[in-house]
Amino acid sequence: MEVSGLANTPQPPYYAVTFTSIRTDGENGYAEMAERMARLSSDSPGFLGMEHAASDGLSITICYWESLEAIAAWRQHEEHLLAQQKGYEQWYDSFATRVCRVERDNVFSRPK
Amino acid sequence: MEVSGLANTPQPPYYAVTFTSIRTDGENGYAEMAERMARLSSDSPGFLGMEHAASDGLSITICYWESLEAIAAWRQHEEHLLAQQKGYEQWYDSFATRVCRVERDNVFSRPK
Numbered sequence: 001m002e003v004s005g006l007a008n009t010p011q012p013p014y015y016a017v018t019f020t021s022i023r024t025d026g027e028n029g030y031a032e033m034a035e036r037m038a039r040l041s042s043d044s045p046g047f048l049g050m051e052h053a054a055s056d057g058l059s060i061t062i063c064y065w066e067s068l069e070a071i072a073a074w075r076q077h078e079e080h081l082l083a084q085q086k087g088y089e090q091w092y093d094s095f096a097t098r099v100c101r102v103e104r105d106n107v108f109s110r111p112k
Numbered sequence: 113m114e115v116s117g118l119a120n121t122p123q124p125p126y127y128a129v130t131f132t133s134i135r136t137d138g139e140n141g142y143a144e145m146a147e148r149m150a151r152l153s154s155d156s157p158g159f160l161g162m163e164h165a166a167s168d169g170l171s172i173t174i175c176y177w178e179s180l181e182a183i184a185a186w187r188q189h190e191e192h193l194l195a196q197q198k199g200y201e202q203w204y205d206s207f208a209t210r211v212c213r214v215e216r217d218n219v220f221s222r223p224k
Contacts, residue, residue, distance in 0.1 A: 005170065006132055006208050016212055018128065018174060020118055020163050024222070051132050053165040053172045058117065060165045060172045062130060068215075087220075094221040096118050100128055100212035103180075108199075109206040110136070 007049025007064050012102045014048060015065045021095035022057055030091050033083050040079060046070025064102070071099060119161025119176050124214045126160060127177045133207035134169055142203050145195050152191060158182025176214070183211060 023030070041047055041063055048064035065071050074080060087095070135142065153159055153175055160176035177183050186192060199207070 006134065006206055009208070009210075012210075016128075016130065016210065018130070020174070022118065051170065051172060053167045053170050055165045055167055058163065058165050060163060060174065062132070062172065092220065092222065094118055094219075096121070096217060096219045098121075098124075098128065098214050098217040100214050102210050102212050105208060105210040107206075107208045108204065110204065 005051075006107075007051050007062070009048050009064050009102070009105065012104050014102050015068060015071060016100045016102050017063045017065065017071055018098045018100065019059075019061045019063070019095065020098075021059045022093045023059070024091060024093050028090050029086075033086065033091075037080060037083055040077065041074055044070065044074045044077065046073070068099070117163075118219075119163050119174070121160050121176050121214070121217065124216050126214050127180060127183060128212045128214050129175045129177065129183055130210045130212065131171075131173045131175075131207065132210075133171045134205045135171070136203060136205050140202050141198075145198065145203075149192060149195055152189065153186055156182065156186045156189065158185070180211070 038050065038052075042050065046066035047070065048066060050061065050063050052059070052061045054060070063074075065074070150162065150164075154162065158178035159182065160178060162173065162175050164171070164173045166172070175186075177186070
């Protein structure tokens with residue numbers, strides 16, 4: 001799943017969930033889960049887009065959503081709940097999830 | 113300047129500015145400016161923290177702020193205005209800046 005570009009989000013307001021994390025050592029099935037969660041979230045109602053980057057041990061994923069209701073539904077998705085549990089048990093040394101209302105944005109694309 | 117860890121933010125609400133970007137080819141003084149902007153913003157009133165990661169051509173920087181007024185002041189900082197201008201002229205193929213109100217967060221740190 002391609003998440004290395006800019007998300008094509010609508011006019012604000014909309015919502016962003018930022019997930020910033022530092023992994024524990026070891027793979028422990030992480031990559032497979034991450035791929036699965038990216039696919040599942042992008043298939044969820046109200047999903048608007050995703051941006052991801054990782055370097056120097058820090059991973060940042062931002063998911064954009066239409067509404068708090070869409071975020072709540074994704075948060076309670078059965079497979080996502082299992083992934084969250086594994087995150088606490090095994091995958092993450094530390095993380096922060098932040099639920100944000102996007103008040104305004106400024107998008108630039110260089111003319112070709 | 114070390115920005116590869118998790119930001120130690122206070123209880124919500126507070127504000128986040130996400131800056132997601134794809135560079136043009138070439139250095140053109142970018143790294144020096146990025147370092148300078150990181151230092152200047154962290155010295156600005158109301159700055160709460162910063163998180164950064166870059167991979168596969170995509171860079172994500174999230175700055176946290178106490179208030180919209182703090183964001184407005186940083187946005188209008190003289191050197192930052194020059195950097196913004198160079199960003200449009202030269203450094204970025206595309207970018208998105210999003211000003212967000214952090215409504216709630218969930219922070220985890222594994223017990224040592």
